[in-house]
Amino acid sequence: MPDRVALFATCVGDLAAPGPARAAVEVLEQMGVTVEVPAGQSCCGQPALNSGFPREAAAMARCWVATFEPFPAVVTVSGSCAGMVRHHYERILDGEWRRRASALFARTWEFTQFVAAYGEELRPRLEDTEQGTVTYHDSCHMLRNLGERQAPRDVLAGIGGVRLCEMRDPDICCGFGGTFSVKFPEVSTAMADRKLDQGQATGARYLVSADAGCLLHLSGRARARTAAAPAPRHIAELLRDALAASRGQGELR
Amino acid sequence: MSGTPHGRSRALNGRERVRPRRPEWAAPEYPPGAIPLPVLAAGALSAPGSAQTTERLVGLDRELNGPGWSPEMAELRERGAAIRRETLADLEGYLAQLTGRVEANGGVVHRAATPADGRAIIAGIARDNGVSMVVKSKSMATEELHLNRHLEEEGIEVVETDLGEYIVQLADERPSHIIAPAVHKAQADVTELFGQAAGEPVADDPNALASLARDRLREDFRTADMGISGVNFAAADTGTLTLMTNEGNGRMVTSQPRVHVAVMPVEKVIPRFTDLATLLPLLAHAASKQTLTVYQTMVTGPRREGEADGPERLHLVILDNGRTRLPGTRYEEVLACIRCGACQGACPVYRTMGGGHGYGAVYGGPIGAVLSPLLADGAQHRQLPFLSSLCGKCYDVCPVKIPLPDMLVDLRADYERDRRGGRAARLAWRAWAAAWTRPLVYRMSLRAVRAADRILGQRLLSRFPGARVWTRTRALPPLRRVGAFRAWRRKRA
Numbered sequence: 001m002p003d004r005v006a007l008f009a010t011c012v013g014d015l016a017a018p019g020p021a022r023a024a025v026e027v028l029e030q031m032g033v034t035v036e037v038p039a040g041q042s043c044c045g046q047p048a049l050n051s052g053f054p055r056e057a058a059a060m061a062r063c064w065v066a067t068f069e070p071f072p073a074v075v076t077v078s079g080s081c082a083g084m085v086r087h088h089y090e091r092i093l094d095g096e097w098r099r100r101a102s103a104l105f106a107r108t109w110e111f112t113q114f115v116a117a118y119g120e121e122l123r124p125r126l127e128d129t130e131q132g133t134v135t136y137h138d139s140c141h142m143l144r145n146l147g148e149r150q151a152p153r154d155v156l157a158g159i160g161g162v163r164l165c166e167m168r169d170p171d172i173c174c175g176f177g178g179t180f181s182v183k184f185p186e187v188s189t190a191m192a193d194r195k196l197d198q199g200q201a202t203g204a205r206y207l208v209s210a211d212a213g214c215l216l217h218l219s220g221r222a223r224a225r226t227a228a229a230p231a232p233r234h235i236a237e238l239l240r241d242a243l244a245a246s247r248g249q250g251e252l253r
Numbered sequence: 254m255s256g257t258p259h260g261r262s263r264a265l266n267g268r269e270r271v272r273p274r275r276p277e278w279a280a281p282e283y284p285p286g287a288i289p290l291p292v293l294a295a296g297a298l299s300a301p302g303s304a305q306t307t308e309r310l311v312g313l314d315r316e317l318n319g320p321g322w323s324p325e326m327a328e329l330r331e332r333g334a335a336i337r338r339e340t341l342a343d344l345e346g347y348l349a350q351l352t353g354r355v356e357a358n359g360g361v362v363h364r365a366a367t368p369a370d371g372r373a374i375i376a377g378i379a380r381d382n383g384v385s386m387v388v389k390s391k392s393m394a395t396e397e398l399h400l401n402r403h404l405e406e407e408g409i410e411v412v413e414t415d416l417g418e419y420i421v422q423l424a425d426e427r428p429s430h431i432i433a434p435a436v437h438k439a440q441a442d443v444t445e446l447f448g449q450a451a452g453e454p455v456a457d458d459p460n461a462l463a464s465l466a467r468d469r470l471r472e473d474f475r476t477a478d479m480g481i482s483g484v485n486f487a488a489a490d491t492g493t494l495t496l497m498t499n500e501g502n503g504r505m506v507t508s509q510p511r512v513h514v515a516v517m518p519v520e521k522v523i524p525r526f527t528d529l530a531t532l533l534p535l536l537a538h539a540a541s542k543q544t545l546t547v548y549q550t551m552v553t554g555p556r557r558e559g560e561a562d563g564p565e566r567l568h569l570v571i572l573d574n575g576r577t578r579l580p581g582t583r584y585e586e587v588l589a590c591i592r593c594g595a596c597q598g599a600c601p602v603y604r605t606m607g608g609g610h611g612y613g614a615v616y617g618g619p620i621g622a623v624l625s626p627l628l629a630d631g632a633q634h635r636q637l638p639f640l641s642s643l644c645g646k647c648y649d650v651c652p653v654k655i656p657l658p659d660m661l662v663d664l665r666a667d668y669e670r671d672r673r674g675g676r677a678a679r680l681a682w683r684a685w686a687a688a689w690t691r692p693l694v695y696r697m698s699l700r701a702v703r704a705a706d707r708i709l710g711q712r713l714l715s716r717f718p719g720a721r722v723w724t725r726t727r728a729l730p731p732l733r734r735v736g737a738f739r740a741w742r743r744k745r746a
Contacts, residue, residue, distance in 0.1 A: 009738050011689075014699055016730035018738035025742075037742050042695040048682055049662060050643060052669030056686035063690040091659065144645035144658075169315070173601045177642030182722045184640060186295040189726040190605050191642070220727030 001118040002073035002107070004034040008064075010078045011043035012212040020077040020212060023240035024111050028075065030243055031119055035075075040067040044081040049088060050178045058092040065089075065101050074108040077236055079142020079211045082110040087145035110142060111236055112210050116151040116158075124242030125160035132161045134238065135204035135230060137195060137218070138171040139211030152210045152235055159242045167198040176217035192221040196229035206233040261386045261476065262410045264419065264469040267450040273425040276300050279610040281427040282402060285633035290613065294640060297611025306437045306607035314598050317542050318650050326538055333535040334654040336528050337589035340520070344580055344588070347489040347522045348571065354492025358554030360567035367629060371398045371572050375481070375514055376407050378568055382512045384409060384478040388470075390498065390506040391415040392483030393431055393592060394516045394572050396615045397628070400481070411481075412473050414502040416466055423450055429608035429617065431594035432540050437608035470502070480506035480564065484517035485536065485591070487569075488526040493553045494569065495529060497536060497546040504550045513564035515552065518572045520588035532591065539593035539652035575629030584660060587623050589653040596620050596647035596657060602640060612637060619647035619657045626664055635672070638664035699736040706732035 005028060009021035025035045045060030064085070068074045076082050085108055089101040115122070126132055136156060142148050149171075156164045175181065175191025182188075195218060199207040207222075207230040209215050219232040277283060278293055288296070297303060322330060340347055352362045365371035375398070379387070387409055389395065401411045401422070413422040417434035421427065423446055428434030435443070444457040447465055455465055482503055486495045494515050496503035507513050523532060537543040556563030579585050597603050597618030609617020614625040614634050622641055625634035638661045647657040669675055688694040706714060714732065715724040723729065 013738055015702065015735055016732070018734050018736075018741070021738045022741055037739070040692040042689040042692070045686075048686060050665070051682065052665035052667075053679070053682040053686075054662075054666045056682045059686040059690055088662075140642070140644035140646070144649065169311070171646075172311075173642045173644035173646070175601070175605075175642055177644070180639065180642045182719055184291055184294050184602075185722050185725060186298050187602060187605050187640075188642070190298055191601055192727075194605075216730060217727065220723070220730065223728035224724075224726055 001031070002033070004036065004071065005073040005075045005109075005114070006036050006038050006068050006071035008041055008044075008068065008074055008076035008078075008081065009037065010076060010081050010212055011047075012216055013077060014042070016216055017212050017234070020234035020236045023234065023236040024075065024077045026240050027115065027119075027122075027236060027243060031115070031122065036071065038067050038071070044084045045092075046081065046084040046088070047178055049084070049092065054092050057088075061089050061093055061101065062097055065097065065104055068108075069100065069104055072107065073114075074104070075111055075114050076108070077111050077210075077212060077234065079110045079139045079146055079148065080213050082108060083141035083145030110146060110148060110151070110210065112152040112155045113148060115239065116154040119155070119158070122158070122243060123160070123246055124158065124239055125246035126162055126242045127245055133163050133165050133202070133204045134206045134208045134233075135165050135167045135199045135202045136170055137167075137174060137199070137207055137209040137214060139209055139214045140173050142211055143171055152208075155235060155239060156208065159239060160246070162238075162242070165202040165204050167202050169198060174214045174218055176213050178213065181217055188217070189221060192217055193225065193227070196222055196225070197227070199230045200228055202230075204230045206231050206238065208233050208235050208238055210235045260410070262412050263472040264412045264414075264466075265410065266469065267452050268423060270452055271423055271425070271446060271449045275424060275426050276610070278613055279426045279429070281425065282399065283427070283613060285613055288613065290636045290640060293613050294606060294611050297606040297608075300607060302437065302439060302442065303607030305439055307604050309439075310436065310598060310604040310608070314604065318595070318599050329531060329535050329538070330652055330654065332531045333591070333652055334589065336523060336531060337591070337653045338586070340523055341580055341585055341588055344519060344522070344577065347524055348519060350489040351487050351492060351522050352571075354489065355494075355554075355567075355569050358492045359557075360492070360554055360569055363568065363570045365570055365572045366574075368398045368572070368574055371516070371570055372400060372403045374570055375400060375516070376404065378512065378514055379404065379407065379409055379479060382479065382566070384512065386410040386412070386473070386477045387479045387481055388412050388414050388473050388477040388506050388510060389418070389480070390482040390496065390503040391418055391432075391434070392481065392516050393428070393615065394483055394518050395481060396427060397518075397572065397574060398516070400516075412470070412477070414470050414474070414506060415498070416463060416500055419466055419470070420446065423447075427610070427615070429610050430597050431592050431616065431620070433594065437610065474502075474505040474509045477510045479512040479514060480510040481514045481516065482506050484515050484521050484569075486529060486532055487517055487522045488529065489522055489524055491526040491553060493526055493551050495533070496550040496552070497533065497548070498550065499543075499547045501548045504548055507550055507552050507564070508562050511565045512568070513552070513555070513566070514568045514570060516570045516572065518574070519576050520590065535652050536591050536593050539591070539595045539650070573629075575627065575631070579627060583663060584623070584627055586655050587620075587627060587660060589655055590620055590624070591653060593652055594618075595650040595652065599646045599650040600641075601644060601646070602642055612640065619661070620655075623657055623660045623664065626668075635664075635668045638662075638668065696736070696739070699739075702732060703735040706735065
């Protein structure tokens, strides 16, 4: 296990959802890892790329590579951003930058991948059984650009007192899609509703995901709509709470 | 339909009694771009029956795409993908070989650079042969030509004989899916439609409805002067045109009338007849998880001496419409497409909009969002690549591994590079990248957002351009927490 990692909090973490990044730091520290948060980090560049601006995305990508290169490992709380680094950096960078990006990707982890690989010592447990049923939403980019389906499920299975209740179609897009969510808001929202409805049908208390983008969209919709929905929740926060509970330190939200 | 020729066709009997209830954008002649794409997409989403179609499509997707690629089929997929790329590496060479073989077999080959050329060629063939009625089997290439209307204007009756195509023809619509043109129609819709055409109520039963169509079409197969078909694969080494159908109408169309016109876009050519051993099962699997379609019709020239049936004349029309510009570009692989429609049914955006009409193009769904803007007449479709959440499922199901999600991203860049009035957006993104690649400026921008939230509050913030659209259906995240993670880190340090 790398004993020192850099955490990539992502722009969503800075702007809208600080919780997952903080929870990830707490979990990683409990695993005995020294966590650094490089001050130079901002965004992986995905918003620019998906909006049709690959040159600007490439500028962000070079910045990202230069920022995280000095560290033995990188952990991020967004499957989509990790997918961007893995799949798109080699498409928008060339020459030396492409080589450096791919070398850096080889030691870049999505949070649940890192925990699934090295967190066997953790003994997370949620005592409050009311919190125990969760359903998991596969983020498209984590699933397809990163190829990761299993790690988050392994992490959930490792939390005592948690029961994963799969929804009918966990791998169907939630409709966020970055720029898509504001260019085609009706279609995007209808897709979020389908996701929330399926989550609700499982009876789960939380709709857990490992992607800050999806969660931003799903919690925005869950709060605005009248129909009931499970609370969207980042997996790092659920895990952190379970660790805190198993150590008897409370701080359940 | 008044003004369209009628009289001989039995299948189109009563067509004038049908009261179309389609939205204007579902019409065969919907002028691309007439409605702004975001409005069109929202309209398709809320159109009557759309939600029902979504449910049917979701069910179908689970059934077809749930199991994924078995090891055997994954191997077939690799072989098919390789064959298609081999074809594209020498597209003109294979087309020349195909042309030579079809001519040697007694057929006539035409190259149509544009849809207008294609229409003129086919109308010319019809005139030369004194044609007044045409039976058609399924062909998306003829949709690109808007062929039916054009032939009707020439006084020729055109009858679609694929059941789904027949349904959309009676309803005065265009196909909403490449292989399942009427996938947006519920059984009750078809019952009502057929009842109107028949002038009397018909039984609301799938078998009865299919029988009714079969009865009405049978006579037309026998009496039509000309058959027009698509082509699934054209083998360059033998000149064999292969059509795959489940209803056998392809066989009727290519064997009964005295003239057969086959229409294909350039990319339907394949190097060898033996490649069909890979591509036929691959297409059938990708399209409908069949081992093979019920009929494989293989046409190698017109009727020969001593043969009992087949057309006297065979014409092959090869349509370009901008495609031959693509080899050698980053969009080359879109021509690997074998038109299975898998990416459409697998696409959550396509499904949510209740099918393909909401794309406003001949081809909807992921393949349509990529192909439509690349065609020579695709200028009106250049925004289509944005109508995708980039979930990537289309690539997962594609039998020839076309990187559709990457192409969608690249086409967005092309659009932004070329569009008029895009200067403000370009400058804004440039400024964004300049700011966010500088740590200090990035942190200042975080502070600015927090200040804006404190001073203006969420209600005022929600009126900003991007936020306004977002907050119509979604709550804004609590911006007072902007930068909270960094502050927490600082406090602990």
